[in-house]
Amino acid sequence: MLLTSVIFVLREVLEAALLLSLLLSLSKRLSIVSSWAFIAIVTGILGAAVYGFNIDIVSEWFEGVGQEVVNAALQMAIYVLLCIVAILAMRRHQDRPVSENVLAVVMAISVALAIVREGSEVMIYLSGFLQARDLLVPVLAGSAIGAGIGVSAGAVFYYSLLSLKRRAAVIVGGLLLSLVAAGMAAQVAQLLIQADWLPSQYPVWDSSWLVEENSVSGQLLYALIGYESTPTPLHLIVHLSSFVIIIFLAMAAGRSGTASLENAHA
Amino acid sequence: MSRRLGLLLTFAVCAVPARAATPVIEIEIRDHLFLPSEVRVPAGQKIKLVVYNRDPTPEEFESYELNREKVVMGSSKAVIFIGPLKPGEYPFFGEFNPKTAQGIVIAE
Numbered sequence: 001m002l003l004t005s006v007i008f009v010l011r012e013v014l015e016a017a018l019l020l021s022l023l024l025s026l027s028k029r030l031s032i033v034s035s036w037a038f039i040a041i042v043t044g045i046l047g048a049a050v051y052g053f054n055i056d057i058v059s060e061w062f063e064g065v066g067q068e069v070v071n072a073a074l075q076m077a078i079y080v081l082l083c084i085v086a087i088l089a090m091r092r093h094q095d096r097p098v099s100e101n102v103l104a105v106v107m108a109i110s111v112a113l114a115i116v117r118e119g120s121e122v123m124i125y126l127s128g129f130l131q132a133r134d135l136l137v138p139v140l141a142g143s144a145i146g147a148g149i150g151v152s153a154g155a156v157f158y159y160s161l162l163s164l165k166r167r168a169a170v171i172v173g174g175l176l177l178s179l180v181a182a183g184m185a186a187q188v189a190q191l192l193i194q195a196d197w198l199p200s201q202y203p204v205w206d207s208s209w210l211v212e213e214n215s216v217s218g219q220l221l222y223a224l225i226g227y228e229s230t231p232t233p234l235h236l237i238v239h240l241s242s243f244v245i246i247i248f249l250a251m252a253a254g255r256s257g258t259a260s261l262e263n264a265h266a
Numbered sequence: 267m268s269r270r271l272g273l274l275l276t277f278a279v280c281a282v283p284a285r286a287a288t289p290v291i292e293i294e295i296r297d298h299l300f301l302p303s304e305v306r307v308p309a310g311q312k313i314k315l316v317v318y319n320r321d322p323t324p325e326e327f328e329s330y331e332l333n334r335e336k337v338v339m340g341s342s343k344a345v346i347f348i349g350p351l352k353p354g355e356y357p358f359f360g361e362f363n364p365k366t367a368q369g370i371v372i373a374e
């Protein structure tokens with residue numbers, strides 16, 4: 001029971017922890033006070049509890065696919081917020097006036113929503129053991145260990161990103177942000193296919209022989225780039241186009257910055 | 267950009283031909299076990315899976331092979347659409363009780 005809860009909670013925590021570390025390192029680079037992260041974590045956990053304890057009501061919505069639709073909406077919101085982060089961060093990186101508060105708020109909401117999404121499942125999982133007194137202690141212990149490993153992975157990620165030189169940090173950080181964001185958008189497609197709101201199709205390929213989704217590398221790749229061993233055409237289109245869109249937005253924001261700087265010099 | 271994406275999506279939608287009524291398969295969860303633990307479904311077709319959780323505790327239906335994940339609260343049911351599947355075996359499990367809650371979808 002203990003091991004099961006370690007693995008389960010780790011899986012759920014990893015994705016939100018990586019997003020948090022990525023945005024925290026970005027925030028540090030752009031000299032934004034990082035207190036937003038604390039507020040995001042607290043509101044995220046509260047939101048996860050509210051969502052988790054009302055999941056039976058949500059599940060009934062839309063003829064039984066309410067869970068998928070609400071989760072897809074959460075993921076979509078995170079993707080859009082990360083696009084805004086990419087644009088604003090690029091502008092601030094070029095020393096153009098970008099409100100520190102706006103960036104902090106956008107990052108905070110995206111992290112809070114990611115915690116709501118992943119944390120609600122942890123809440124539901126734990127709620128199942130409230131009556132089982134003999135299992136509660138090992139399950140809570142296992143969950144704490146799993147959460148601890150997830151947070152440690154996030155910390156390692158955070159410090160590795162901060163150790164990069166400025167130029168490398170812009171490229172690596174920007175690329176990772178785009179990959180994580182596109183992974184979020186791909187989950188929207190995945191959830192809506194599961195809900196039968198988007199058409200189901202045969203997978204384009206099966207790469208499970210290469211990287212299995214339930215392996216450690218599979219889980220890490222899932223958290224980082226939304227790895228899916230059997231993607232359908234629609235899933236791939238959404239995944240790739242959302243990656244291209246966020247890169248395009250960030251580069252456009254960067255380019256207009258360079259142009260305006262040149263105008264200022266002229 | 268968005269117009270091109272819209273066009274692509276339209277193509278993707280049209281690529282799936284309309285089919286007759288979707289077959290419905292029902293599975294129960296009792297004492298953290300799937301009943302039946304083996305379900306046979308027609309290959310090449312979308313399937314509506316209805317999972318009834320008869321336990322008071324929540325469970326999460328999960329399958330890497332089917333690409334599905336959904337919470338099924340205690341004493342309630344969940345609808346999960348799967349497929350179209352190529353002939354083969356697709357294991358699934360209950361993520362909250364993975365040691366006991368194991369099952370397999372066989373597409374043929």
